[in-house]
Amino acid sequence: MRDTIIQGLSQAYSNFVHMIAEFLPHLLVMLIIIAFGLVVALLFKYLLRTILRLTKLDKVSEEAGATKVLRLAHLPSMSELLSRSLFWVTWFGFILVGLSVLGVATLQEQISRFMRFLPEVFIAILILFLGVAIANFLSRAALLAAVNAGYASARIVSWSIRFVIWILAVTMTLEELGVARQTVIAAFSILFGATMLGLAIAFGLGGQDLARRFLEKNLGPVRQDEKKNEPQPM
Amino acid sequence: MAEDTLLSDDLLRQLISVGEVDLLVGIPSQYSFSPVADVVRAVEQSLSRQFVRQRVVIALLDGGEKNAEQLAAAAGNGDERRNHTHGITSLRTIHRIAVNFAAAPTPGAALHTTLAICDLVRAKAAAVFSPTTSNLSAESVANLLTAVYRDNFDFAAPLYTRHKFQGLLMRNLLYPMSRALFGSGMREVFPSEWGFSGRLGSHCFNQEIWQEEVIRTQPEAWMAVNASCDDYRCCQVYLGEKLPPKNVAAIDIVDILRQTVGALFWCLESQQTSWLDSEKVHSAPTIGPAHQLTSEPTEMDRHRIFEMFRSGVTNLEPVLSTILDPETHSEIKAIVSLEEGKFRFQSDLWVRTLYDFAASYHHAVINRDHLVQALAPLYRGMTHSYLVEHADSSPAEIEAADEMLCSEFELQKPYLREKWKSKVEVKS
Numbered sequence: 001m002r003d004t005i006i007q008g009l010s011q012a013y014s015n016f017v018h019m020i021a022e023f024l025p026h027l028l029v030m031l032i033i034i035a036f037g038l039v040v041a042l043l044f045k046y047l048l049r050t051i052l053r054l055t056k057l058d059k060v061s062e063e064a065g066a067t068k069v070l071r072l073a074h075l076p077s078m079s080e081l082l083s084r085s086l087f088w089v090t091w092f093g094f095i096l097v098g099l100s101v102l103g104v105a106t107l108q109e110q111i112s113r114f115m116r117f118l119p120e121v122f123i124a125i126l127i128l129f130l131g132v133a134i135a136n137f138l139s140r141a142a143l144l145a146a147v148n149a150g151y152a153s154a155r156i157v158s159w160s161i162r163f164v165i166w167i168l169a170v171t172m173t174l175e176e177l178g179v180a181r182q183t184v185i186a187a188f189s190i191l192f193g194a195t196m197l198g199l200a201i202a203f204g205l206g207g208q209d210l211a212r213r214f215l216e217k218n219l220g221p222v223r224q225d226e227k228k229n230e231p232q233p234m
Numbered sequence: 235m236a237e238d239t240l241l242s243d244d245l246l247r248q249l250i251s252v253g254e255v256d257l258l259v260g261i262p263s264q265y266s267f268s269p270v271a272d273v274v275r276a277v278e279q280s281l282s283r284q285f286v287r288q289r290v291v292i293a294l295l296d297g298g299e300k301n302a303e304q305l306a307a308a309a310g311n312g313d314e315r316r317n318h319t320h321g322i323t324s325l326r327t328i329h330r331i332a333v334n335f336a337a338a339p340t341p342g343a344a345l346h347t348t349l350a351i352c353d354l355v356r357a358k359a360a361a362v363f364s365p366t367t368s369n370l371s372a373e374s375v376a377n378l379l380t381a382v383y384r385d386n387f388d389f390a391a392p393l394y395t396r397h398k399f400q401g402l403l404m405r406n407l408l409y410p411m412s413r414a415l416f417g418s419g420m421r422e423v424f425p426s427e428w429g430f431s432g433r434l435g436s437h438c439f440n441q442e443i444w445q446e447e448v449i450r451t452q453p454e455a456w457m458a459v460n461a462s463c464d465d466y467r468c469c470q471v472y473l474g475e476k477l478p479p480k481n482v483a484a485i486d487i488v489d490i491l492r493q494t495v496g497a498l499f500w501c502l503e504s505q506q507t508s509w510l511d512s513e514k515v516h517s518a519p520t521i522g523p524a525h526q527l528t529s530e531p532t533e534m535d536r537h538r539i540f541e542m543f544r545s546g547v548t549n550l551e552p553v554l555s556t557i558l559d560p561e562t563h564s565e566i567k568a569i570v571s572l573e574e575g576k577f578r579f580q581s582d583l584w585v586r587t588l589y590d591f592a593a594s595y596h597h598a599v600i601n602r603d604h605l606v607q608a609l610a611p612l613y614r615g616m617t618h619s620y621l622v623e624h625a626d627s628s629p630a631e632i633e634a635a636d637e638m639l640c641s642e643f644e645l646q647k648p649y650l651r652e653k654w655k656s657k658v659e660v661k662s
Contacts, residue, residue, distance in 0.1 A: 140553060144604055147546045148546070152545070230539060231532075231534060232478050
């Protein structure tokens, strides 16, 4: 009995030691990979940051209005954001590779799923960034045109354009990520259709006079009194 | 030497038959047929009376479906008109060549072609006249050409008699700013007619800027600034009264700002070595009477101008906050809240606003076209203030006020330099 217990304990101890002996090198390899990944990720981060500063991405981003959105969201500048993102993605990739060395079957499956998903995440981020930049550019163009034409609701026009493009960009992003694809498309179709129908009805019924005035002003003959509104600038 | 591809075979054939000339007159007619005939008539009268012995050529530049004969016909028959002129007439043939583009040429394309012709026919002096000028006289043509051909100036800008409320963009922005920064003494840096020497023409022709959007739409300002900054001899020639252009629809401030202020800001950028660390002043002597102002009563909707300023500044707050210095922006917001009767756009604030715009254009803080458009409400504010302030002012008082504005632009030049050289802050 006693011998059996001792033998059992000895076996368990031996198994534990064997397991530890087998696990420790894997753990060490994982830590080395993670540490190496950290160095590589830092290197990538500084390299990308230098390249982006040289290419004056921040200036382009500022011009496109994307920097303003980043500021509103309390995010750093575009070049900083991209270089930090690269750092985290690279390091996270190394961490996952390191974890896979441990040989845990469930973990490996999750890692490979994540790796397959990564390109889609990048495309989704790109779509969202372009959407924000285009929305800012077009809404500002509309705001300036409406203000300089003397329209009373210039900001509403501008915000409507921004809103529609944002909705479109978010919908495309979610579709790219495959998040509730059917629901997102249906919701977008309903929202977009309803907005357009609402605008059509509003303009058709409520804006007849406005439309007439607009057409007369832009396509009709120039009235002499219009010329006298402002002094000749040149 | 003129580029091979710029001039068509047909044009080259015409130029070969013309040979070398003393004077070239370019008339870009991208509008309609009728005004061209008036301008050509004035030019021919001038050439046949004042430049009797000189070899001359008139280049008509147009686009569309017209061929050379149709263009010449639209411009009238020169021989018939010469029969009606009295006194001394030209001893030489006044050549007329037609340059036809596929579509109406942009002002830049028309000027580029004119310079190519000038270079090829080795003209000593040249002038460009716009068909939109409704009162071009033979004397005006002669005065411009004489300044270049006989007085050896390289660039002759026009000078006009204007109504005191006409050309406010010129008097409140373009002239004082170009004078303060480029040291150019020319009042009309965006002329619709001007003269230039063959030397300056060749210099400008060989520049690599003809594909730039600004040059395509408004090349004359660049030519004026270039002449001034590159130490060519410039002068101003009095041409009489400036009437509003013919056949032009209602005023579109935004379009005018794009063409003029956009071009001026572009010149600041492209010529920054000439003004950033330099205090050069280029004199431009006046030939003939000086600039004059008239003050007949005129109708203006001042209230509408003020309302457009107020709503513009309010609605464009997010855009203006990106362009303007916070202090300048807060001062503008403060004057927006004033009653119309108490509202004044002080000259120091106006100058600082423009310098903020120029620096932001340089740093491209937003799309440059958007930036220039955002200036429209502020220009309206300045216009309103000017109309109120000078409603009863005499021309002499207005001249004095304009001179003070020029001094303000000079005074605040270091502010622009500082803003120009500072790096754009992108907050992290």
